[in-house]
Amino acid sequence: MNSNKLCLEIIRMSGTDPKKCMACGKCSATCPAYKEMEYHPHQFVSMIKNGEIAPLMESESIYRCLTCFACVERCPRGVEPAKLIEATRLAVVRQQGKNRVTPDSIPALLDEDIPQQALVSAFRKYTK
Amino acid sequence: MQRIGVFVCWCGSNIAGTVDVKQVAKALESEPGVVFSTDYQYMCSKSGQDMIKDAVRDHRLTGIVVCSCSPRMHEATFRKTASAAGLNPYMVEIANVREQCSWVHKDIIIGTQKAIILGRAAVAKVNLNAPLTPGESPVTKRALVIGGGIAGIQTALDIADAGFEVDIVEKKPTIGGKMAQLDKTFPTLDCAACILTPKMVDAAQHEKIRIFSYSEVSSVGGFVGNFTVSIRKKARYVNEDICTGCGACVDKCPMKKVPNEFNLGMDNRRAIYIPFAQAVPKVATIDPNACNMLKNGKCGVCAKVCTAGAIDYTQKDEYIEEKYGAIVVATGFDPISLDKFDEYAYNNSKDVITSLEFERLTNAAGPTQGKLLRPSDGKHPEKIVFVQCVGSRCSSCSEKGKEYCSKICCMYTAKHAMLTRDKYPDTEVYVFYIDVRTPGKSFDEFYRRAVEDYGVKYIKGSVGKIVPEGEKLVVQGSDLLNNRQVVIDADLVVLAAAIEPDKSARPLATMLTASMDTNDFFTEAHPKLRPVESPTAGVFLSGACQGPKDIPETVSQASAAAAKVIGLLSKDKLVGNPCVASSDELMCNGCSSCERVCPYGAITYEDKEFRMPDRTVRVRRVAKVNPAVCQGCGCCTVACPSGAMDLRGFKNDQIMAEVDAICK
Numbered sequence: 075m076n077s078n079k080l081c082l083e084i085i086r087m088s089g090t091d092p093k094k095c096m097a098c099g100k101c102s103a104t105c106p107a108y109k110e111m112e113y114h115p116h117q118f119v120s121m122i123k124n125g126e127i128a129p130l131m132e133s134e135s136i137y138r139c140l141t142c143f144a145c146v147e148r149c150p151r152g153v154e155p156a157k158l159i160e161a162t163r164l165a166v167v168r169q170q171g172k173n174r175v176t177p178d179s180i181p182a183l184l185d186e187d188i189p190q191q192a193l194v195s196a197f198r199k200y201t202k
Numbered sequence: 203m204q205r206i207g208v209f210v211c212w213c214g215s216n217i218a219g220t221v222d223v224k225q226v227a228k229a230l231e232s233e234p235g236v237v238f239s240t241d242y243q244y245m246c247s248k249s250g251q252d253m254i255k256d257a258v259r260d261h262r263l264t265g266i267v268v269c270s271c272s273p274r275m276h277e278a279t280f281r282k283t284a285s286a287a288g289l290n291p292y293m294v295e296i297a298n299v300r301e302q303c304s305w306v307h308k309d310i311i312i313g314t315q316k317a318i319i320l321g322r323a324a325v326a327k328v329n330l331n332a333p334l335t336p337g338e339s340p341v342t343k344r345a346l347v348i349g350g351g352i353a354g355i356q357t358a359l360d361i362a363d364a365g366f367e368v369d370i371v372e373k374k375p376t377i378g379g380k381m382a383q384l385d386k387t388f389p390t391l392d393c394a395a396c397i398l399t400p401k402m403v404d405a406a407q408h409e410k411i412r413i414f415s416y417s418e419v420s421s422v423g424g425f426v427g428n429f430t431v432s433i434r435k436k437a438r439y440v441n442e443d444i445c446t447g448c449g450a451c452v453d454k455c456p457m458k459k460v461p462n463e464f465n466l467g468m469d470n471r472r473a474i475y476i477p478f479a480q481a482v483p484k485v486a487t488i489d490p491n492a493c494n495m496l497k498n499g500k501c502g503v504c505a506k507v508c509t510a511g512a513i514d515y516t517q518k519d520e521y522i523e524e525k526y527g528a529i530v531v532a533t534g535f536d537p538i539s540l541d542k543f544d545e546y547a548y549n550n551s552k553d554v555i556t557s558l559e560f561e562r563l564t565n566a567a568g569p570t571q572g573k574l575l576r577p578s579d580g581k582h583p584e585k586i587v588f589v590q591c592v593g594s595r596c597s598s599c600s601e602k603g604k605e606y607c608s609k610i611c612c613m614y615t616a617k618h619a620m621l622t623r624d625k626y627p628d629t630e631v632y633v634f635y636i637d638v639r640t641p642g643k644s645f646d647e648f649y650r651r652a653v654e655d656y657g658v659k660y661i662k663g664s665v666g667k668i669v670p671e672g673e674k675l676v677v678q679g680s681d682l683l684n685n686r687q688v689v690i691d692a693d694l695v696v697l698a699a700a701i702e703p704d705k706s707a708r709p710l711a712t713m714l715t716a717s718m719d720t721n722d723f724f725t726e727a728h729p730k731l732r733p734v735e736s737p738t739a740g741v742f743l744s745g746a747c748q749g750p751k752d753i754p755e756t757v758s759q760a761s762a763a764a765a766k767v768i769g770l771l772s773k774d775k776l777v778g779n780p781c782v783a784s785s786d787e788l789m790c791n792g793c794s795s796c797e798r799v800c801p802y803g804a805i806t807y808e809d810k811e812f813r814m815p816d817r818t819v820r821v822r823r824v825a826k827v828n829p830a831v832c833q834g835c836g837c838c839t840v841a842c843p844s845g846a847m848d849l850r851g852f853k854n855d856q857i858m859a860e861v862d863a864i865c866k
Contacts, residue, residue, distance in 0.1 A: 094597065096595060096636060097636065097682070098595075098663070098664045099636075099664045099679075099680035099682045100664035100665075100666060100680070101680075102663070102666075102680040102682070102687060103664045103665055103666030103678060103679045103680035103687065104545065104666030104678070105687070108687040109687065114680075114685070114687075116680065116682065117685075144666075148545060148666065150596040150597070151596075152597060
């Protein structure tokens with residue numbers, strides 16, 4: 075799939091419209107994971123709008139987003155950046171061999187401090 | 203039988219692009235009654251109108267159908283043309299083939315078909331049209347201005363200077379409005395009070411102006427030229443005519459903890475108060491919710507100290523009824539409530555304030571005598587963050603903010619930032635902006651001065667959250683140009699809250715039957731060509747009640763509204779609308795259905811004697827329409843169960859003929 079087509083597919087999956095963005099930067103202002111991310115919420119909106127999807131798909135940023143939806147809650151234009159990030163992540167893990175978490179890797183991650191539910195949801199989120 | 207002429211307009215390519223005008227003209231040629239049919243590029247132009255006049259003469263036309271734009275645009279134009287050609291103007295019908303055909307259809311075949319159908323309906327109607335003659339009504343040569351801010355004051359002064367009497371109704375105890383609360387005004391930095399208070403005094407001293415302060419409009423009846431308005435003068439428990447405004451009562455009043463609304467609650471006033479030193483009228487008002495004497499019958503200090511004997515605890519609301527020829531709405535604006543914007547901590551910290559509160563903090567007559575001090579601890583703030591577009595341009599949060607740009611915030615924030623840096627150069631000033639919008643004379647230069655000469659730090663981005671931590675406010679925001687998130691430990695945060703129409707505007711619009719948009723701003727009759735008139739005849743718009751405006755724009759619009767009022771009041775008689783309802787007395791059964799649905803109160807009932815076939819006389823109750831009050835809305839014709847009510851120019855058989863023509 076070429077980059078533009080992929081972007082349209084990601085926009086369709088997210089159910090949101092990056093064209094509504096007025097570049098206020100409130101998503102990146104509110105983001106608690108900002109410093110962990112190479113590409114920030116406002117860049118996801120802007121780059122997907124412009125059809126630049128490859129760097130986002132290769133970036134670790136899609137796994138750094140906490141999906142806390144603070145950006146969705148605060149966005150004054152209803153653009154919902156977290157949904158675009160989520161759709162980008164889905165587009166990556168749905169590719170063959172691109173599961174982020176495999177069943178084999180789970181035992182090593184087991185830790186008394188991590189609730190099992192977190193592992194279950196991570197598994198659900200990061201695999202096809 | 204009518205002799206009808208059909209004139210199909212191209213409107214350049216506006217209509218001709220999607221409607222085959224030649225085919226329309228040809229198709230309508232064979233309709234019953236049509237004796238002439240043609241098309242032309244611009245029917246509304248002089249040569250187009252001449253073409254109509256020539257056709258009326260050459261073909262002895264008795265009716266005209268113009269297939270053109272909306273009747274709202276050019277019906278009046280073509281009626282005048284008909285008049286000039288010797289026809290009754292109400293023998294003209296417009297088929298709207300632009301807004302309803304060419305602008306909404308892309309396919310020329312469909313557009314043309316629809317244009318022919320609409321033309322056919324118009325022809326069917328003209329076949330049943332009858333000449334109508336409008337009545338005349340006198341004009342009461344007095345204007346009412348609702349709202350006593352800068353808009354209302356300017357409108358009143360201009361009308362009064364032209365020699366007409368004007369009454370200003372202001373709900374607060376003093377005129378002056380929002381401008382009286384401001385410190386300096388952009389872009390020239392004149393002191394707001396210095397330029398406003400002379401105007402307030404002019405209004406008070408003008409022999410043609412009466413000011414009803416602390417009063418509200420309670421009902422409006424009548425129509426253009428002949429409004430009857432009831433004004434409720436709220437009891438202020440002080441005799442306005444005797445009070446000298448000396449302030450002795452205010453000094454002695456023991457109720458000291460009443461939040462002062464003029465300073466937006468940042469300090470307290472007494473239960474008896476004069477809003478500010480230059481108030482007009484300068485008389486005291488007792489707040490009935492705070493006064494111990496009015497609530498519990500205990501105290502009476504103000505009456506004891508008043509040497510003029512002006513205090514009157516028994517005063518009641520007073521209703522004044524007055525007639526007016528024109529009404530100007532100047533109800534102004536208010537900043538929106540920020541209760542729903544949790545991220546800015548407005549309700550959690552005293553040091554997060556709105557821009558209007560900042561105006562009071564820097565105003566010499568404000569709670570801090572003009573010293574910029576933090577509301578929480580009275581310390582001088584060293585770092586101030588200004589946040590723009592708080593609640594403006596919110597398309598997704600209509601329950602929280604407003605979809606529109608509030609227009610004035612960019613400039614007043616630049617002013618606040620600049621003045622802070624000027625007076626307190628040690629203060630660091632940050633402004634978070636999305637766009638800086640400065641279209642206006644000397645506006646952008648002003649903003650650039652704030653940046654270049656005064657060192658205000660503008661950050662392109664938004665504030666995501668504000669958390670009070672100890673004495674500081676931790677402001678987390680985005681700096682988009684540098685692609686980073688910034689955290690500023692500020693002492694004071696100023697929010698540029700969106701503005702919205704005053705809450706009194708909506709009920710007032712209902713009373714005036716004036717239309718509003720979804721944001722409760724009054725709608726103008728035409729956004730470009732009639733910007734200061736409401737679509738309701740005789741109602742005019744001044745200032746921010748029509749849309750966000752700064753002071754220069756408000757004053758221009760206020761004078762424009764005044765010019766329109768003067769134009770109306772200088773007429774001795776107004777020509778009415780002949781398309782009004784009338785009742786067929788023989789069919790009316792006196793059921794009152796029409797009276798109940800009439801939104802204008804135009805229908806009354808009378809007992810009338812009828813001679814019966816057996817030569818007896820019977821008295822029956824029948825409906826009677828006041829043609830001067832009727833606006834021709836047609837509600838009564840639909841409600842009438844016996845079919846007695848009909849609307850001239852839109853009679854039931856005319857409308858049915860149109861429907862038949864469309865369905866043919």
